[in-house]
Amino acid sequence: MKTLRLVFESFRFAWQALRSNLLRTVLSLLGVTVGIFAIIAVFTVVDSLEANIRQSMNFVGDKVIYVQKWPWIFSPDSPWWKYFNRPTPTLREYRELNRLLPANSHNGIAAFAAQGGNTLKAGTNSVESIALQGVTYSYNKVSEVPVAEGRYFLPQEVEGGTNVAVVGYDIAHNLYPYGSALGKVFRTRGQKFVIVGVMQKEGKKLLDTPSNDTNCLIPLESFRKIFALNTSGFGGAQLMLGIKGKPEAEDPGMLNVEAEIRGAMRNIRGLKPREEDNFALNRPEMLADAISKLFGIIGFAGAVIGSFAILVGGFGIANIMFVSVKERTNIIGIQKSLGAKNYFILFQFLFEAIFLCLIGGLAGLFLVFLVTLIPQDALKIFMTMNRIVLGLSVSVVIGILSGIIPAVLASNLDPVIAIRAK
Incomplete structure (x- = not known):
C-alpha cells in the first residue's frame, strides 16, 4: 500500500x-x-x-496446387525453351487425376481455361475486354466464387455444356443497369448465354490482377464449343488444372498432396524414373513468401x-x-x-x-x-x-x-x- x-x-x-x-x-x-x-x-x-x-492476388486461392506448363518462378539454370517444349495439361489428364488421387487428400480438382478480350452484348448494351473462363464443376471448390445473386452451376449444366454463365458485378451492371440480371441473356461469339449467378463486387485492386468484377464463368464444354476446340487443344487459352488441399492441411500436408500429384502426373505422362518433370506444380505460397x-x-x-x-x-x-x-x-x-x-x-x-x-x-x-x-x-x-x-x-x-x-x-x-x- x-x-x-x-x-x-x-x-x-x-x-x-x-x-x-x-x-x-x-x-x-x-x-x-x-x-x-x-x-x-x-x-x-x-x-x-x-x-x-x-x-x-487472392484469385490464385489458398492451399491450391496448379498443374501447368510454365512455372511461376523460373530457375536460372533452365533455359526458356525447356519449358516451351512441354505439353500443356489436357482434359484426359484432368480425368486421370480425378481417378488416381485419393479423395481424402484433397478438397476438389478442377480444370479451367481463360480467354481474354471478349465482348458481351445484351440489346444495345455491351461490355468489352472481358475474361471468359471455361470451368469444370469443381472450380468453386478450388477457387472462390462469391455468388451474391442467383447460384453456381449445376453438375448437369457443366457436363452437358449448357449455355449458362456466372458473371461479375460490373458485367451484370453494365449489361442490365436497371434491375436484376438474373435470368437475362447475353451474346458472345455468336452464342446466347443465360445468367444464373452474379458475383459480389470486389472493387479496385492495387495490382492489375484478374478481378471477379470483369470475369465471366461458363461451363468448360460450352467454352470448347464456342472456340471449336478438342479435348487436348485449347489454343491460346491453355488448360490449367487446380487441386485444392483440405482446409485443415498445413504445409507438411500440402507437401504430401504435392508429392501425390507429382507421382500421378508422372504416371499419366509415362515418364521414366530418371526423366525430369515435363509439367510445373505451382503453389500460391511461392508468391506469398x-x-x-x-x-x-x-x-x-x-x-x-x-x-x-x-x-x-x-x-x-x-x-x-x-x-x-x-x-x-x-x-x-x-x-x-x-x-x-x-x-x-x-x-x-x-x-x-x-x-x-x-x-x-x-x-x-x-x-x-x-x-x-x-x-x-x-x-x-x-x-x-x-x-x-x-x-x-x-x-x-x-x-x-x-x-x-x-x-x-x-x-x-x-x-x-x-x-x-x-
Missing part, C-alpha cells in the same frame, strides 16, 4: 511539473511525436501495401529511417530532463530532508520522462490515424492494434532511456547541498 501511494505521488509530482512548464513540454513532445509518427506510419503503410497486394521477404526488407529499412527521428526526440527529452533537475534541485533537497527516499525522487523524474514520451507517442499515433482516414480507392490504409502497442512501447522505452540518467543524478543528490542550491 505504501509503495502504491509513493508511486501515485511520483505521478502527481511529474504531472504538476509538466503543467507548470507547458510551453517547454509541448516543444519537447514534438520530437517524440514526429519520431513515433515516422516509425508507425512506415509500418502502417507497409502493412497496408502487403495486405492489399495479397488481396489483389516472395512478398513477405520483400516487405520485410522494406519494413526494416523504414524502421531504421524512422529510428533517427525518434532518436532526436529522445535527446530532446533527455536535455529537458537535465534542465528540469537543475531547476528543481532546491525542491529535491527539501523533499529528501523531509524523508523522501532515493527511489521516490528517481520515480518522480523517470515518470515525468515517460509521461512526455507517452503523450508524444499518442499524438504521433493520432496523426497516423488521421492518415488512415484519407479516402483511397485502390490502397486502403489501416492501422492494426499491434502497431498501436508498438508505438506506445517504443514511447515508454525512449522515456526510460531519456530519463534514467537525469533521474539517477537527481536521486543521488546530497540533501544539504541540494537545499542550498539557487
Whole structure:
C-alpha cells in the first residue's frame, strides 16, 4: 500500500511539473511525436501495401496446387525453351487425376481455361475486354466464387455444356443497369448465354490482377464449343488444372498432396524414373513468401529511417530532463530532508520522462490515424492494434532511456547541498 501511494505521488509530482512548464513540454513532445509518427506510419503503410497486394492476388486461392506448363518462378539454370517444349495439361489428364488421387487428400480438382478480350452484348448494351473462363464443376471448390445473386452451376449444366454463365458485378451492371440480371441473356461469339449467378463486387485492386468484377464463368464444354476446340487443344487459352488441399492441411500436408500429384502426373505422362518433370506444380505460397521477404526488407529499412527521428526526440527529452533537475534541485533537497527516499525522487523524474514520451507517442499515433482516414480507392490504409502497442512501447522505452540518467543524478543528490542550491 505504501509503495502504491509513493508511486501515485511520483505521478502527481511529474504531472504538476509538466503543467507548470507547458510551453517547454509541448516543444519537447514534438520530437517524440514526429519520431513515433515516422516509425508507425512506415509500418502502417507497409502493412497496408502487403495486405492489399495479397488481396489483389487472392484469385490464385489458398492451399491450391496448379498443374501447368510454365512455372511461376523460373530457375536460372533452365533455359526458356525447356519449358516451351512441354505439353500443356489436357482434359484426359484432368480425368486421370480425378481417378488416381485419393479423395481424402484433397478438397476438389478442377480444370479451367481463360480467354481474354471478349465482348458481351445484351440489346444495345455491351461490355468489352472481358475474361471468359471455361470451368469444370469443381472450380468453386478450388477457387472462390462469391455468388451474391442467383447460384453456381449445376453438375448437369457443366457436363452437358449448357449455355449458362456466372458473371461479375460490373458485367451484370453494365449489361442490365436497371434491375436484376438474373435470368437475362447475353451474346458472345455468336452464342446466347443465360445468367444464373452474379458475383459480389470486389472493387479496385492495387495490382492489375484478374478481378471477379470483369470475369465471366461458363461451363468448360460450352467454352470448347464456342472456340471449336478438342479435348487436348485449347489454343491460346491453355488448360490449367487446380487441386485444392483440405482446409485443415498445413504445409507438411500440402507437401504430401504435392508429392501425390507429382507421382500421378508422372504416371499419366509415362515418364521414366530418371526423366525430369515435363509439367510445373505451382503453389500460391511461392508468391506469398516472395512478398513477405520483400516487405520485410522494406519494413526494416523504414524502421531504421524512422529510428533517427525518434532518436532526436529522445535527446530532446533527455536535455529537458537535465534542465528540469537543475531547476528543481532546491525542491529535491527539501523533499529528501523531509524523508523522501532515493527511489521516490528517481520515480518522480523517470515518470515525468515517460509521461512526455507517452503523450508524444499518442499524438504521433493520432496523426497516423488521421492518415488512415484519407479516402483511397485502390490502397486502403489501416492501422492494426499491434502497431498501436508498438508505438506506445517504443514511447515508454525512449522515456526510460531519456530519463534514467537525469533521474539517477537527481536521486543521488546530497540533501544539504541540494537545499542550498539557487
